[in-house]
Amino acid sequence: MRKILLIGIGPGGPDFMTVQAIDALNRAQVLFLPDKGAEKAELREIREQICRRFIAKPDYRSVTIEIPQRAAATHDYRETVDDWHAQIAARYRRVLIDALPDDGCGAFLVWGDPALYDSTLRILDRLRAEGMDVAYEIIPGISAVQVLTARHGIALNRIGESVTITTGRKLAAMGKVTEDLVVMLDGDETFAKIDAADITIYWGAYLGMADEILIAGKLAEVSAEIQRVRREAREAKGWIMDAYLLRRADDGS
Ligand SMILES: C[S@@+](CC[C@H](N)C(=O)[O-])C[C@H]1O[C@@H](n2cnc3c(N)ncnc32)[C@H](O)[C@@H]1O
Numbered sequence: 001m002r003k004i005l006l007i008g009i010g011p012g013g014p015d016f017m018t019v020q021a022i023d024a025l026n027r028a029q030v031l032f033l034p035d036k037g038a039e040k041a042e043l044r045e046i047r048e049q050i051c052r053r054f055i056a057k058p059d060y061r062s063v064t065i066e067i068p069q070r071a072a073a074t075h076d077y078r079e080t081v082d083d084w085h086a087q088i089a090a091r092y093r094r095v096l097i098d099a100l101p102d103d104g105c106g107a108f109l110v111w112g113d114p115a116l117y118d119s120t121l122r123i124l125d126r127l128r129a130e131g132m133d134v135a136y137e138i139i140p141g142i143s144a145v146q147v148l149t150a151r152h153g154i155a156l157n158r159i160g161e162s163v164t165i166t167t168g169r170k171l172a173a174m175g176k177v178t179e180d181l182v183v184m185l186d187g188d189e190t191f192a193k194i195d196a197a198d199i200t201i202y203w204g205a206y207l208g209m210a211d212e213i214l215i216a217g218k219l220a221e222v223s224a225e226i227q228r229v230r231r232e233a234r235e236a237k238g239w240i241m242d243a244y245l246l247r248r249a250d251d252g253s
Contacts, residue, residue: 001102001103001135002133003134005028005106006108006114007107007108008021008114009109010112011111011147011207011241012206014049014053017054018139022054024107027107028107029104030106031051031063031109032095033062033063033109067088085119085123088119089127089130093130113141115138121136148182151204152245162179163245165181165184166184169190174194175194176195180246182246184243186242186244196220199218199219200219201217201226202216202245203216203222203226203242205229205242206233207243211233
């Protein structure tokens with residue numbers, strides 16, 4: 001049976017690698033590096049830096065897997081994602097069979113933590129459900145959420161309170177914030193379209209990287225500044241990854 005290690009590499013660079021992640025890198029015979037296109041060349045370079053820095057044998061083997069673009073969402077978001085996953089799964093199946101012997105061990109370097117808004121695990125489950133003889137092991141990584149709170153010097157939750165992790169799309173549907181939220185995958189600056197009364201935002205882009213940007217404050221006061229900084233940064237680099245925590249004003253805990 002082929003074995004795949006899903007290695008969480010953290011959200012910014014080699015310094016976020018855990019000892020377990022480094023050990024796992026060295027157990028794999030082949031490293032699979034998903035490539036999402038030219039705008040993410042910098043992210044591919046970070047993955048390659050990680051391999052160069054931590055893999056003990058200099059002649060390690062890596063295989064790039066080109067990830068097809070997701071079609072624009074139709075009326076049915078889940079169906080669009082499902083079709084996209086089917087295409088990726090077909091590509092993974094081919095690459096795993098070509099690159100690994102039947103009893104081989106390979107690894108995917110997964111951005112942040114493999115359990116959080118990442119489809120690699122689901123795609124491997126899909127291959128297993130289709131009958132492919134493949135097992136996996138997850139090596140947890142530091143997520144963008146943890147770096148966001150660390151950089152802002154705050155706790156994720158308030159005492160005894162819950163925090164929901166969600167997406168820009170879901171926030172747009174909510175319209176207003178009724179609980180503390182961490183928002184990821186927001187390409188639409190949804191923070192600027194919601195009711196800002198009594199909300200504090202802790203925003204971060206390129207967390208853990210050389211170009212890291214942090215802005216925090218009352219949403220009504222800093223929203224326009226975040227939009228301006230975000231657009232300038234995206235224009236300058238050609239891509240952006242950002243996340244934020246929205247916290248309702250309250251009892252001060
Ligand atoms: C596909 S999800 C992957 C999340 C990842 N598995 C994790 O644990 O952080 C990508 C989203 O994570 C957030 N993200 C990941 N890395 C980031 C970074 N270095 N700075 C800011 N946000 C980041 C952004 O919201 C981005 O849209």
